[in-house]
Amino acid sequence: MQGYRRADQTPPPAQRITDLVVMRHEHIYEVDPDLMTEHVEQQHIPAWDMLRMVDSRLEWLYMLQAHFSDERVSGEELLAEIEAEEASHP
Amino acid sequence: MATVTALDDRVLEGLAEIVGHQYVLTSKTARINRARVPSMFAVHRWEEHVPQVVVLPASAHEVSEIVKLANRERIPVVPRAGGTGLVDGAVPLNRGILVDIKRMDHVGEVDLAERAITVGPGVNMFKLNEMLRPYGVMYPDNPASYTCALVGGRIGTNGWSLLGARFGHVRNLVISFEIVLPTGEIIRVGEGGGIKTRSSSSGYRLKELFMGTQGTLGIVTEATLELVKRPEAEFSAFWLQRSYDTAWKTGGELMRSGYATIAGVMLFDERKVDFVRRDDEAYVPQPDWCEAVCAFALYGNRAEVRPAAKEMMRIAKASGGEYVGDEIAQLDWSARHDRYATPLHGRTPNGQVAPMSWHCEDAGIPYPKVPEIRKRWHAIVDDLVARHPIFDDWGMFSYTNGPYKPWGDMLCEIDVGIWEEHLDDETWGAWVDCKREIARASIEVGGTISAAHGSSRAGEVDLVPLELGGAYDVMKTIKRALDPNNIMNPGKYGLDSAYEDG
Numbered sequence: 323m324q325g326y327r328r329a330d331q332t333p334p335p336a337q338r339i340t341d342l343v344v345m346r347h348e349h350i351y352e353v354d355p356d357l358m359t360e361h362v363e364q365q366h367i368p369a370w371d372m373l374r375m376v377d378s379r380l381e382w383l384y385m386l387q388a389h390f391s392d393e394r395v396s397g398e399e400l401l402a403e404i405e406a407e408e409a410s411h412p
Numbered sequence: 413m414a415t416v417t418a419l420d421d422r423v424l425e426g427l428a429e430i431v432g433h434q435y436v437l438t439s440k441t442a443r444i445n446r447a448r449v450p451s452m453f454a455v456h457r458w459e460e461h462v463p464q465v466v467v468l469p470a471s472a473h474e475v476s477e478i479v480k481l482a483n484r485e486r487i488p489v490v491p492r493a494g495g496t497g498l499v500d501g502a503v504p505l506n507r508g509i510l511v512d513i514k515r516m517d518h519v520g521e522v523d524l525a526e527r528a529i530t531v532g533p534g535v536n537m538f539k540l541n542e543m544l545r546p547y548g549v550m551y552p553d554n555p556a557s558y559t560c561a562l563v564g565g566r567i568g569t570n571g572w573s574l575l576g577a578r579f580g581h582v583r584n585l586v587i588s589f590e591i592v593l594p595t596g597e598i599i600r601v602g603e604g605g606g607i608k609t610r611s612s613s614s615g616y617r618l619k620e621l622f623m624g625t626q627g628t629l630g631i632v633t634e635a636t637l638e639l640v641k642r643p644e645a646e647f648s649a650f651w652l653q654r655s656y657d658t659a660w661k662t663g664g665e666l667m668r669s670g671y672a673t674i675a676g677v678m679l680f681d682e683r684k685v686d687f688v689r690r691d692d693e694a695y696v697p698q699p700d701w702c703e704a705v706c707a708f709a710l711y712g713n714r715a716e717v718r719p720a721a722k723e724m725m726r727i728a729k730a731s732g733g734e735y736v737g738d739e740i741a742q743l744d745w746s747a748r749h750d751r752y753a754t755p756l757h758g759r760t761p762n763g764q765v766a767p768m769s770w771h772c773e774d775a776g777i778p779y780p781k782v783p784e785i786r787k788r789w790h791a792i793v794d795d796l797v798a799r800h801p802i803f804d805d806w807g808m809f810s811y812t813n814g815p816y817k818p819w820g821d822m823l824c825e826i827d828v829g830i831w832e833e834h835l836d837d838e839t840w841g842a843w844v845d846c847k848r849e850i851a852r853a854s855i856e857v858g859g860t861i862s863a864a865h866g867s868s869r870a871g872e873v874d875l876v877p878l879e880l881g882g883a884y885d886v887m888k889t890i891k892r893a894l895d896p897n898n899i900m901n902p903g904k905y906g907l908d909s910a911y912e913d914g
């Protein structure tokens with residue numbers, strides 16, 4: 323059995339994305355901690371908890387998609403078709 | 413006007429006889445929690461709006477008895493559904509009895525032959541549609557508050573749906589409903605006398621009269637709702653644009669394109685794009701050149717959605733914008749219910765994060781005037797922020813407005829963050845003035861103060877007579893005739909003035 327190891331829960335170092343936003347876990351964007359010093363302080367969130375929150379939000383969004391319709395039409399596919407048509411009849 | 417300082421035991425006992433002791437709530441928490449709604453609230457004056465008692469009736473008969481008692485005793489009655497309304501409709505301005513309709517959540521038979529279902533006003537659309545899914549049908553009222561607003565409140569506000577261009581808004585989707593009048597009589601309004609009939613030329617259009625009243629003309633106790641075939645296919649696309657002007661022109665072309673499966677066409681301006689750029693959880697990486705977004709969504713049968721989506725993508729591509737890709741487009745559309753109220757996205761002028769709550773001003777604006785209103789609204793809010801940095805401009809978006817006819821005008825919304833903790837009489841007054849200026853600008857460009865939420869709050873409410881002209885006097889005549897003692901949600905829409913001239 324693998325127990326909880328505190329050291330494993332430290333998020334990876336922040337990578338700067340823009341002058342307002344950093345990223346620690348892939349595709350998870352966070353407000354630059356320098357902007358959270360005066361009125362609201364950034365909390366330390368263990369890696370598993372951050373990933374749990376992001377996963378549950380994604381789960382919620384996918385659930386809502388399925389709630390409203392059976393399938394999603396792909397815009398990428400449609401654009402590829404349009405581009406192929408444009409290329410064959412310029 | 414009906415006013416009251418303290419309810420005596422006799423009244424509380426009378427209420428208990430109607431609904432049962434356990435459904436008469438007098439505790440501080442039960443009352444304080446039903447004093448406000450999510451829109452900007454004068455938190456420093458919270459106490460003034462705490463109802464004296466909360467009751468939870470279970471039937472039209474119980475509601476009727478409560479209303480009769482209130483009439484005898486001249487006590488204000490305020491209906492409350494999900495409490496998500498944005499114009500203070502469910503806020504007790506004169507305290508009194510708060511009627512919480514959540515227990516009235518019965519769901520009737522799913523009538524697949526007549527495509528209708530009858531439900532209590534305490535039913536939520538999300539839950540209803542989960543229940544309807546195995547039947548292959550849905551009730552397509554889809555506000556951004558989809559998961560928490562209730563049918564009674566949707567009728568009370570004449571709500572607007574994100575899928576309205578395709579399926580219609582609340583007035584198109586509620587076939588008929590039962591309402592307890594301010595004097596206690598129970599009537600049904602719809603298309604003539606039909607419960608599930610879709611069209612009638614018999615009599616006055618009373619269904620519309622009793623919609624969007626913000627609870628000033630009675631309490632809805634049951635509604636018969638439209639059921640549509642559950643869509644097979646959904647299409648959503650977000651296009652990044654180099655300028656607002658391009659986004660607006662492209663949006664206009666898409667709106668007028670004539671495809672029947674369009675559910676909505678949306679525009680986000682550069683302030684909204686900036687707001688999204690500060691977002692931590694739904695941050696969409698965007699190239700620096702992106703100054704606006706034009707988006708659209710379609711629903712329906714696969715055989716119709718795919719070809720229409722392709723032609724609309726052709727129009728969007730010709731605008732020179734960039735498609736964000738399927739993953740972001742589909743998830744961002746799915747996030748339409750929770751992208752508004754993001755409290756930690758407030759910023760002070762030096763860029764620091766501050767815990768602000770969300771407020772929005774919505775209006776119906778003629779399509780040609782949308783760029784002008786955008787400039788005017790931002791100038792008004794900029795002036796407010798310059799004087800009081802507890803406010804923050806969160807950008808504007810616009811959305812096709814007409815049911816089934818997504819052209820001509822747009823619902824425009826400017827979102828404003830406010831650090832409520834720092835509100836006092838001065839900042840509250842400045843906010844009310846700002847709202848009034850926003851509403852005035854909407855009227856001046858030929859629009860309406862509100863397309864979705866109503867216009868019964870301090871600030872905009874003063875301008876309702878200006879917008880409606882002589883029709884406002886008719887509203888007052890109707891109010892006085894149906895509610896002789898002014899007990900139904902008094903103080904709303906300036907209607908107390910109906911009782912002033914005798």
Ligand SMILES: Cc1cc2nc3c(=O)[nH]c(=O)nc-3n(C[C@H](O)[C@H](O)[C@H](O)COP(=O)(O)OP(=O)(O)OC[C@H]3O[C@@H](n4cnc5c(N)ncnc54)[C@H](O)[C@@H]3O)c2cc1C
Nearest residue numbers: 493494495496497501555556562564565568572626627632
């Ligand atoms: C995040 C968010 C997003 C939103 N997005 C949208 C949107 O996309 N479209 C839109 O239209 N609105 C939107 N709103 C506003 C709000 O959700 C709607 O106005 C909704 O219709 C209110 O429903 P409710 O059940 O919360 O009603 P409440 O707020 O409880 O009540 C609204 C009004 O109706 C009256 N009322 C309540 N029950 C009854 C009844 N049984 N009979 C008569 N009157 C009654 C109340 O007195 C009040 O005046 C949004 C709100 C939030 C917080």
